[in-house]
Structures are given as structure tokens and as C-alpha cells.
Amino acid sequence: MIYLDNGATSFPKPPEVARAMAGALNRCANPGRGGYPAAMEAARAVYRCRSLAGALFDCPPEAVVFTGSCTQGLNMAIRTLVRPGARVAVSGFEHNAVTRPLHALGAELVVAGRRLFDWEDTLTRFRDALRSGVDAAVFTHVSNVFGYILPVEEMADMCREWKVPFVVDAAQSAGTLPVRLGRWGADFIAMPGHKGLLGPQGTGLLLCGRLPEPLFQGGTGSESRRPDMPDFLPDRGEAGTLNVPGICGLAEGIRTVSRLGLDTIHRREAEQAALCAQGLEKLGLRPFFGPHQGGTVSFLPEGDCEAAAETLARHGIAVRAGLHCAPLAHESAGTLETGTVRVSFGYKAAPWQTQAMLQAAEALKGGNVNIL
Numbered sequence: 001m002i003y004l005d006n007g008a009t010s011f012p013k014p015p016e017v018a019r020a021m022a023g024a025l026n027r028c029a030n031p032g033r034g035g036y037p038a039a040m041e042a043a044r045a046v047y048r049c050r051s052l053a054g055a056l057f058d059c060p061p062e063a064v065v066f067t068g069s070c071t072q073g074l075n076m077a078i079r080t081l082v083r084p085g086a087r088v089a090v091s092g093f094e095h096n097a098v099t100r101p102l103h104a105l106g107a108e109l110v111v112a113g114r115r116l117f118d119w120e121d122t123l124t125r126f127r128d129a130l131r132s133g134v135d136a137a138v139f140t141h142v143s144n145v146f147g148y149i150l151p152v153e154e155m156a157d158m159c160r161e162w163k164v165p166f167v168v169d170a171a172q173s174a175g176t177l178p179v180r181l182g183r184w185g186a187d188f189i190a191m192p193g194h195k196g197l198l199g200p201q202g203t204g205l206l207l208c209g210r211l212p213e214p215l216f217q218g219g220t221g222s223e224s225r226r227p228d229m230p231d232f233l234p235d236r237g238e239a240g241t242l243n244v245p246g247i248c249g250l251a252e253g254i255r256t257v258s259r260l261g262l263d264t265i266h267r268r269e270a271e272q273a274a275l276c277a278q279g280l281e282k283l284g285l286r287p288f289f290g291p292h293q294g295g296t297v298s299f300l301p302e303g304d305c306e307a308a309a310e311t312l313a314r315h316g317i318a319v320r321a322g323l324h325c326a327p328l329a330h331e332s333a334g335t336l337e338t339g340t341v342r343v344s345f346g347y348k349a350a351p352w353q354t355q356a357m358l359q360a361a362e363a364l365k366g367g368n369v370n371i372l
């Protein structure tokens with residue numbers, strides 16, 4: 001199988017990840033819960049991962065809160081910044097992990113910038129939204145459906161200028177593009193550990209520029225006499241036993257990313273996405289592509305997207321079809337009724353993968369998706 005669904009999760013993981021997880025199961029007890037060697041080993045391992053993440057994301061290790069997913073981090077961040085019924089600026093490309101927590105709070109969404117690959121539109125509309133008066137902003141760094149890389153540095157500058165607190169969803173950029181808590185001055189940046197950071201499923205990070213409101217209350221191994229959660233990082237955001245094997249695996253994933261370098265990973269992925277888009281265009285399969293695009297490309301076959309993905313799967317190509325949990329992005333692109341087929345490259349992106357994908361895609365030409 002040629003795996004081109006890295007937007008969902010990276011696969012396969014570097015072999016060091018599994019080795020580190022097995023090692024943690026054999027060596028680590030509960031971090032912060034004892035002074036004996038196995039608990040201390042766990043505490044050191046967790047701190048190593050925090051430090052690696054802090055170095056990569058321009059923040060102190062303590063600002064890194066471990067979560068179980070990007071979704072968990074986004075919920076914590078949004079619940080901290082957004083009061084029920086608040087007005088919140090979002091981009092036109094948000095995932096349900098942003099829009100559903102906002103909906104649950106009864107927030108009024110001000111959708112800013114719906115044109116794909118168009119920084120001018122994104123920035124103009126975003127400025128208009130801030131000017132109109134919003135209580136907070138939440139925006140994705142990269143669209144998980146279309147690979148559109150939003151101008152987040154400029155959007156962050158605007159938020160600081162207008163004194164609007166903001167959250168960045170770095171689900172599709174962490175591990176491929178620079179993400180900087182300090183430089184951006186974000187209140188929060190949420191990310192999964194299991195996509196571009198190459199860690200295992202069940203891991204995530206919330207980078208905190210301020211104290212979060214905890215999603216969960218419980219034991220932290222610190223200030224145990226207090227009836228409420230500690231008022232310092234990272235403990236405030238980390239109730240309960242941490243996923244130590246997952247965190248040890250994630251540390252190896254982050255090491256792999258740091259060793260390869262963000263530039264190399266991004267270039268590899270974006271090059272293959274561009275080649276893939278060109279090939280799909282030649283086949284008449286209507287890809288969405290443009291400037292500011294990362295390693296993901298969506299396309300529209302003649303027939304049903306799910307059937308197209310199934311045909312590709314029968315040819316050994318793993319891609320995803322449908323709405324990709326991002327109806328807002330599809331509404332913006334005009335594909336809400338059809339969905340798209342999404343091809344998302346990973347850190348080992350190479351021309352042979354693109355070639356195999358395009359060869360398989362020939363089976364979709366002319367809408368004849370059931371040729372087998």
C-alpha cells in the first residue's frame with residue numbers, strides 16, 4: 001500500500017517511535033508521583049519531550065501541555081478564551097475541532113476569507129473581521145482539505161495590534177512549517193503529536209502563552225492540598241496520569257523532524273503535491289492547487305468521491321474522500337455537496353509515490369470509477 005493519507009495521521013512512524021514506546025513500558029512508572037528510580041525515569045523522559053517541543057516551537061518547556069489530541073488542546077484553549085455567546089473570527093477553512101467547540105459555546109462566528117490560496121483576500125477579510133469587533137480569533141495554519149497555507153504570521157500581528165486574543169490550530173503544520181509561540185505572541189497553539197510530528201496516536205500538545213482553564217480537574221502530583229488545580233504550567237492543564245509511552249514515542253518523532261529539518265520536509269511534501277496536482281489536471285480530475293500550498297491536494301473526480309477513493313484503494317493507494325471533518329472549508333471552496341478526494345503526502349514524500357498515485361488515478365478518468 002502507498003499511504004497518502006498523512007493529513008489524517010502519519011504512517012508508518014519512524015521505527016524509533018515504537019522502540020521508545022516499548023522502552024517506556026519497560027522502564028517508566030508514573031512521572032511526578034514518586035522519587036524512586038522508575039518514577040524519576042518517567043519524569044525525565046516526559047521532561048525531555050517537553051524540552052524538544054519547546055526548542056522546536058519557540059517556547060519554554062513548561063509552556064508545553066501534553067494532551068491526547070489536537071482536539072483536546074483546541075477545546076481547552078477555546079474554553080479559556082471564549083465566553084458563551086462571544087463573537088469569534090475564524091478563517092473560512094476551519095476543522096470541526098474548532099467550529100464545534102465554538103458552536104457548543106453559542107459563539108457567533110465571523111468567517112473571514114474564503115478564497116483558496118489568496119493571501120490578499122485572507123488578510124483583508126481578517127482585518128475587516130477584527131475591525132468589526134470580535135472577542136477572540138481562532139484560525140488554522142494549513143487547511144487540512146486543500147493544503148492552503150494561511151498567512152498566520154501576519155494574522156498574528158493583526159491580532160496583537162487589535163488586542164484580540166487568539167488560538168492557532170497547527171494540526172497540519174506542526175512538523176512541516178515553523179510554528180512559533182514566542183514570535184507569534186499567540187495565547188495558545190494546539191497541535192496533534194500523531195501527524196507531522198510523527199508520534200503515536202493519542203498524543204497532542206497545547207502550547208500555552210497564558211494559563212489555560214483546565215478541561216479536566218484531578219491529580220497532578222503537585223500542590224495536593226489545594227482544592228482546585230495548580231495555577232502554574234504545565235500542571236494546570238495536565239490532570240491525571242500522562243501517556244508516558246506515547247510521550248516517549250512523540251519525543252522520537254520530534255527528534256526525527258528536527259534531524260531532517262522543517263525545510264526539507266516541507267519542500268519534499270509540497271513538491272510532490274504540486275506534481276500530483278499537475279498530473280491530476282492532465283487527467284481531467286480537477287485538482288485544487290495554487291500558491292501557498294503544502295503537501296496536500298484535493299481533487300474532484302467525475303463520479304462519487306468515496307467510490308473514487310475505493311477504486312484507488314484497490315490499486316494500492318490509500319487516500320481519503322468526503323468532507324474531512326471540515327464542512328466550512330468545503331463551503332468556502334464550493335464542494336460541500338460533493339466533498340473531495342484528498343491526497344496528503346508525508347515526510348518521506350517521493351516521486352515514485354506520485355507516479356503510482358497518478359497511474360492509479362487513470363482508472364478514474366471519465367467518471368468510470370468502477371472499472372474493477
Ligand code: PLP
Nearest residue numbers: 069070071095097144169171192
Ligand atoms: N485541526 C485540523 C486542521 C485537523 O486536520 C485535525 C485532524 O485532522 C484536527 C484539528 C484534529 O486533530 P486530532 O485528530 O489530533 O484531534
